[in-house]
């Protein structure tokens with residue numbers, strides 16, 4: 141951490157707030173992320189984790205706050221802007237078009253085109269086969285619409301889409317929710333590999349044990365507010381659980 | 396080649412012949428329905444044509460009138476207008492919208508084109524009646540009208556969030572009145588002679604050109620089948636067995652040339668032929684016959700269907716249309732501007748409506764006040780019978796064209812056997828509901844949705 145903190149953070153979310161109707165879904169939250177770092181986002185359902193990262197991915201426009209990337213203030217008005225900053229997102233809902241096949245989903249919005257400007261389906265399928273062979277070697281259903289896939293297979297497609305396009309900043313919103321133990325382990329290995337390649341990763345996960353293993357720091361949210369950011373090495377799993385439930389930093393770190 | 400590495404490669408699922416040839420079972424079903432309808436009306440008209448009833452099915456088929464060259468020719472011409480709009484309605488419905496205004500918009504575009512060619516261009520702008528410039532300018536003005544109004548409706552739906560059902564229901568009422576006003580509440584005609592070529596028998600290319608065109612299309616189709624095979628093989632994907640490709644090529648060529656043969660078998664009626672010779676100051680040789688050949692309107696439909704199929708399957712725009720229909724949120728999160736897409740889809744529908752308006756008014760040789768009435772229902776029915784899912788996300792262009800042909804066949808057949816109009820409506824209504832029900836059953840079976 142010490143060597144990383146010398147440089148400007150990859151991402152800085154500063155004082156982000158956003159409301160829906162009367163509800164303050166995210167209330168003045170600031171989090172940063174360095175290259176080669178995994179920051180876990182923890183909190184109860186409805187704490188505002190997904191909403192916060194959707195401000196970074198361009199799905200929502202925050203009511204207040206700033207987004208800084210590589211030391212520069214940026215405007216992210218839509219998902220295309222986020223993609224232009226090499227921000228890739230695995231959404232909690234996966235955001236797949238059920239009626240299209242894996243390749244069409246993987247390249248949605250960024251289709252490979254031939255010289256005539258026609259979409260190159262064969263080329264996209266070939267690329268999809270390559271990346272999925274790495275992520276999920278049992279994946280076979282390349283021709284079917286993704287509605288015909290199992291939860292784990294769908295998740296593989298969403299993960300493949302996020303890592304295919306050379307992301308620098310990766311947002312993973314409960315990426316292992318539908319996966320079995322073996323696939324979950326593979327995603328863990330993938331995260332470690334991407335981290336070694338220097339990506340910054342926001343990881344939302346309910347499994348505290350997993351967060352403790354995979355993350356460098358953890359940011360805990362409650363009712364839209366930031367409880368605190370801690371280095372996972374400094375806390376126990378019980379400390380993290382306490383932060384989530386009580387909304388307070390553990391005594392030995394407070395103050 | 397993909398299943399070499401894995402352990403469980405042993406059992407390979409057995410595949411049916413249709414699967415092996417990768418033929419869409421829905422396409423086969425629709426063609427089957429079309430054949431059934433044709434045979435039923437052929438037999439029905441055949442029995443009616445006999446002086447004394449006979450039990451000989453051969454006599455029924457031979458004496459039937461439904462599959463006569465004249466009737467199939469008329470059927471083709473009558474289907475064009477609805478079928479062109481149905482291809483656009485596929486995109487509308489796939490994006491989870493509906494367009495109830497196409498009939499009224501057709502009337503408006505037809506009115507604009509009629510006024511352009513009978514008043515504005517020849518008199519106000521002084522081109523003179525019969526100028527060859529009138530047809531293209533009038534059609535372009537009609538298409539522009541359709542595009543602008545379609546885009547406006549799309550803007551209300553996409554950017555203002557008003558449900559398309561409401562917007563286009565309003566459009567249905569508004570545009571028909573506007574159409575009435577701009578033509579001064581009168582039938583406008585006769586239309587420009589060049590313009591009439593878009594309608595049917597007044598614009599045909601003759602038998603020789605039809606054969607040549609058919610042959611060219613057949614060659615391109617076969618080339619397409621094999622080019623796609625080569626591309627797949629080039630990426631190392633599994634391809635169907637060569638016999639399946641050969642069979643498919645033969646069937647395609649047979650169908651294309653069969654259609655041309657049926658069209659070319661319809662001869663210009665002798666009285667009309669006589670008149671053509673007299674107009675040219677010649678005398679008609681004894682026993683002379685001549686075929687109409689393919690109507691320009693039918694060629695226009697083929698071109699529209701081809702272009703729309705390519706747009707649907709091979710362009711980003713088409714991909715986004717289907718993605719938006721399948722999951723609008725996912726499409727938006729993938730950076731697709733779904734609002735602007737809605738505007739484009741409705742504008743495209745407007746342009747296609749204008750093309751249909753040109754075909755429809757040219758076929759009637761004038762702009763009548765009731766043109767386009769109830770067309771929205773026929774167009775939606777054609778798209779839905781053709782397998783377009785009202786829930787969005789699924790639909791094919793060929794399905795919509797076949798749907799239009801099935802609807803027109805039913806109507807034309809019932810007319811031939813003197814079914815009264817109210818009963819015709821009952822049949823069409825039942826067929827529509829039945830088609831949607833079959834589609835739901837089919838999707839459940841296929842496990843697609």
Ligand SMILES: Nc1ncnc2c1ncn2[C@@H]1O[C@H](COP(=O)(O)OP(=O)(O)O)[C@@H](O)[C@H]1O
Pocket residue numbers: 160161163164165183184185186187188189190191192
């Ligand atoms: N699009 C939306 N419209 C209205 N309320 C929303 C919307 N998105 C999120 N919320 C609300 O914001 C709060 C935070 O939700 P969310 O970010 O999904 O929580 P988490 O991901 O931490 O479980 C919840 O109260 C939720 O109901």
Ligand SMILES: [Mg+2]
Pocket residue numbers: 189190191232313
């Ligand atoms: Mg969430």
